Amino acid sequence: xxxxxxxxxxYSILDENRQKIFATFREDCKGFNLLEFGAGDGYKxxxxxxxxxxxxxxxxxxxxxxxxxxxxxxxNTLAAExxxxxxxxxxxxxxxVLEGLxxxxxxxxxILFLGSNIGNFxxxxxxxxxxxxxxxxxxxxxxxxxxxxxxxPLKILVAYSDKSGVTSAFNLxxxxxxxxxxxxxxxxxxxxxxxxxxxxxxxxxxxxxxTTEQTVHMDGLNMQAHFKAWEAIHMEIxxxxxxxxxxxxxxxxxxxxxxxFFNDNKLFVDSVWSVx
Numbered sequence: 001x002x003x004x005x006x007x008x009x010x011y012s013i014l015d016e017n018r019q020k021i022f023a024t025f026r027e028d029c030k031g032f033n034l035l036e037f038g039a040g041d042g043y044k045x046x047x048x049x050x051x052x053x054x055x056x057x058x059x060x061x062x063x064x065x066x067x068x069x070x071x072x073x074x075x076n077t078l079a080a081e082x083x084x085x086x087x088x089x090x091x092x093x094x095x096x097v098l099e100g101l102x103x104x105x106x107x108x109x110x111i112l113f114l115g116s117n118i119g120n121f122x123x124x125x126x127x128x129x130x131x132x133x134x135x136x137x138x139x140x141x142x143x144x145x146x147x148x149x150x151x152x153p154l155k156i157l158v159a160y161s162d163k164s165g166v167t168s169a170f171n172l173x174x175x176x177x178x179x180x181x182x183x184x185x186x187x188x189x190x191x192x193x194x195x196x197x198x199x200x201x202x203x204x205x206x207x208x209x210x211t212t213e214q215t216v217h218m219d220g221l222n223m224q225a226h227f228k229a230w231e232a233i234h235m236e237i238x239x240x241x242x243x244x245x246x247x248x249x250x251x252x253x254x255x256x257x258x259x260x261f262f263n264d265n266k267l268f269v270d271s272v273w274s275v276x
Contacts, residue, residue: 001159001162001164001166002162003158003159003162003163004159004162004167005155005159005267005268006115006116006148006159006267006268007043007044007115009263009267009268010044010114010115010116010146010263010268010270011043011044011047012263012264013261013262013263013268013269013270014044014045014047014048014270015047016263017261017270018047018048018051019051020259020261021048021144021259021261021270021272022048022051022052022055022057024142024258024259024272025108025110025142025272026057028140029107029108029140030058030107031057031058031059031107031108032058032059032107032108032109032110033059033060033062033107033108033109033110034048034049034052034059034060034061034062034110034112035061035062035063035064035090035097035098035109035110035111035112036061036062036063036064036111036112036113036114037064037094037111037112037113037117038064038065038113038115038117039063039064039065039070039074039112040070040074041070041073041074041077042063042074042077042078044114044115045063045112045114046078046081046082049061049078049082049085050082053082053084053085059086060086060087060088061078061085061086061087061088062087062088062089062090063075063087063089063090064089064090064091064092064094064097065089065090065091066091066092066093067091068091071089071090071091072089074089075087075088075089095132095133095136098133098136098137099136108140108141108142109137109138109141109142110141110142110143110144111133111137111141111142111143111144112143112144113143113144113145113146114144114145114146114270115146116146116147116148116238116268117146118145118146118147118239119147119148119237119238119239119240119241120236120237120238120239121237121239122237122239123239126239126249127249127252127253130249130252130253130255131253131254133253134253134254134255134275137275138275139275139276140274140275141274141275142258142272142273142274142275143255143272143273144270144271144272144273145270145271145273146268146269146270146271147241147246147268147269147270147271148238148239148240148241148267148268149240149241149242149243149266149267149268149269150199150202150240150241150242151240151267153197153199156197156204156240157195157197157204160195160197160204160206160238161193161194161195167193167195167206168192168193171193171206171208171235171236172188172191172193172208174235175188175191175208176188178218181220182218182219182220182221183217183218183219183220183221184216184217184218184219184220185216185217185218186216187214190210190211190212190214191208191209191210191211191233192208192209192211193206193207193208193209194206194207194208194209194232195207197240201239202239202240202241202242202245203237203238203239203240204237204238204239204240205234205236205237205238206234206235206236206237206238207232207233207234207235208232208233208235209230209231209232209233210227210228210229210230210231210232210233211229211230212229213226213227213228213229214226214227215227243260243269246260246269246271250271250273254275254276255273255274255275255276256273256274256275256276257271257272257273258272258273258274259271259272260272
């Protein structure tokens with residue numbers, strides 16, 4: 001979507017800074033293991049993988065995902081596009097997969113957590129997540145985390161309320177899935193999508209709002225839910241950050257910031273942290 005700037009912004013960061021990112025990852029180490037949380041189709045990550053392969057880098061790539069189907073599609077695609085790449089998908093929850101890292105030799109482990117997925121957590125849960133990540137890694141290991149930065153509130157709002165209705169359909173799809181998979185009888189026409197952005201906290205919240213008083217049944221769960229007119233369902237959170245908040249996250253959870261990579265108009269940052 002034209003309004004959804006996040007993907008384009010991060011892609012440009014990785015594309016324009018791939019050599020600098022490579023130098024940061026390679027500093028003081030002979031090789032590394034690159035592990036990615038929730039790689040999806042690898043659209044952005046392939047920019048780095050292709051460059052690393054061209055540099056004849058000693059590295060291994062491991063996307064981590066709970067979806068076996070996503071991992072299979074990605075590893076098959078990479079085998080066709082980058083046959084020289086050493087890749088193995090790891091299925092499971094992030095920290096279950098990371099449990100054995102401390103005893104996996106002397107190569108540096110680098111975690112990619114792109115797409116501003118960290119913004120889908122509340123601040124408290126994000127700090128818990130980063131503490132857990134720090135404890136799973138070894139001194140000298142690194143993480144690169146994508147953060148969507150605070151900016152014009154209108155630009156943020158329209159990114160989550162696009163004129164073509166894609167974001168609305170994305171959220172309403174959850175009700176559709178409840179109908180299909182849990183025997184629900186949600187009438188999607190009785191709900192509207194509404195985003196809200198708080199420039200102080202940086203939280204962009206998305207809601208589905210019931211336009212009428214109604215009771216919804218979910219036979220597969222043997223339950224029902226009653227909605228008042230204009231009652232809201234909180235669907236997601238997408239927090240935006242400033243550099244001070246990012247520095248606070250790193251310091252609070254035991255990381256050092258090694259580098260920040262921005263796109264041209266500083267809408268987004270990929271921040272590289274090391275384990276003390």
